[in-house]
Amino acid sequence: MAIDFSITSTITPKGRTTYNAQRLNSNEDKFNIGSKTLYDGNFGLFNTSVTTGQVYNPEDYVAKYGFWAYFIYPTAMAESSGSFKCLNTYDRAQFTFSFMQYGAHVPNGDFVKFFRKLLQLPNASEYFPKLVLSNNRIFYKSNETLSPLENDSSSQALMDYLNPTLNDIENQELISAARFVHWATNDPNHRETQVATAIAMYKENMKAYHQRYGLDHAPANVCQMICDIRHQGRAKSDRIALALNTNGDYNKAFLNLCIIGDTNYQTRINTVRSTIKKLTDMGKFSLKYNATTGEFV
Template sequence: MHEIFAQCPRVGRWDDADLAKTQLIFVTLASNVDLTRKEMVNIPQKHIGVYHSGKVYHYSNTADQVTSESPESFLAKFQALYAGNQGLFYGWIPGENLLLDVQAEPRSVSADKKFELPDPVDGRWKARLVGEPDFFLVGKEVNDAARKYHGIFMPGASYWGEIYRAEEYRPSLRTWATLLEVTGACESENHFNLVNTYDRAKFTFGFYQLAAHTPQDNLILMFHRLAELPDFNGYFPELELRGGRLFRVDSDGGATDLEQEFTASNGERQIMLFMNYLNPQRVPIDRQEVLQAARLIHWTQHDPAARLAQVRTAADILQRKMSARYARKLPLDGKSDVICAIVADIFHQGRSTFAAVKPLLSSANPVEALLKVNDAAWSGRNNRLRAAIKVAKDQGRLGQKHYSAATNEFV
């Protein structure tokens, strides 16, 4: 129950609650609650209910059923049962403030960056920033029940917008810039604005396809960088970086930590509130996920600083994983930049395991062996990777250096 209390967008003493609002109600020792820090000490003597229209609905262990009573009776009951002076507190229902009031015609919206989001035509969603003349393509709907794909994506024939080019970033990123470009070619044809919302991550964006579901990794890290830019509040007025964590903040003071971690049904740790803020529900496709995609697409297309934030995030992830994971699990020290580029792509996509890849590094032709990893399932990806590697080698941007594990650099 203390964990639920911490997840509430807003908490306070019951005397200050809005009695017209459906909300949670908590009873516990008054001194066990720190409202400023939104913390409740985890002790056995605490109870929770749901307040609605003047009644508190809660589970009674004694009666083994849900019962209802007034807030005053609820407090009196537990004052008699529990030791010490009990306090009554309210909490807004966790996640309730993740839903935005998204309008097709948003001229009354208070955000600096307002987007028109007309109904889709033939499943294609478009958006336009209020005041600009042209609409732009956000994505096309996909509904594939067999593969559990529900959301929007950018069809390959409709790709548009700014493209990541390694040469523009080589002065600062050196060989890493090319490794990013090689994987970017496979993920998005290196389009900065590529989005998909149809799979288990619920939202994935950018040339490196940064996913929303992973804690302290991928898309949430890009949002940390975006939050440092002047236009962040214009595009995402309901977000705020507090103490290095991203919060959804209401105009009336409620706040939800979007980086709280939860365990998914498959055992994976996920930041579900961040996922749900970007894409509230898998089915049906709704305007909120389209709006979030439109915001990122427009910002990325028009602001080099937003593109740089994306590049820096991807580079940090690649460099960190090369040093902390790949080079520790595999004998990469002294291996060519080509081999490292292939290894990085394999594990970025997740199409093999360290146990399967390790013996390939000592094979007669490791490059060819790595380019055929899990080929039965991923021949298309492997072929795109092969083509991207060839282009980089032909241009002299790969095939010249080797990886040094000691410095996490190519020398």
């Protein structure tokens, strides 16, 4: 049975419009979907709330993923303070979700891969009854007709399904957001899928970054900062390569990486750096990358 919601809005004392949802035919409480915002001429939602029990903690996943559970943590803190229900629908991605902020605008990108995995969960049809997977592609199903929402060259149809326009906040956008927030809040398998996607992504990224930068035996702090720079997109590859050109002095390389983008992104860099230090002080971040195995040892 499909999960449906009633949507209501309120105006805060500061004049901000916030949207709440309540599951129909249930005794569940209302929950916050997000707040309306205007960004670069676009209207959309954002949800940056951090709720106890809904935050990424590497200790919860280290038994399954080992060191990688710690490796993604600095980026998770920078992206969302670890919030599993982090949402924005106001920029060119049109729909971004998860503690690592997966954006829907990249064909075969992190969001698309994440959503494909979600649609394989047992309760997927309850949240998105009109979406199906076929040959590992996302389709919209109307009667018996399947319409593709993404392919190797575009995910625009999927973006438009989740958030029809950036001109206003539409009902479809609110329903899509409510489904994601509710699903993440109530289903540990949804949260596990967020984590599995992040770790798979960073594992593959590290293999590619080694090919570009030569990271065999590079310490975890250097590798993590590279991954965060590339994940956010705050520098091009040549700038990273220049920072690493230290004749093997990884302490200097790390400091060089920490100043990339500091004019505009100092707060984020501080978060990543302080989280790395916290993990290092705990004895959790002393490993080095082994390019042969693709693991940290």
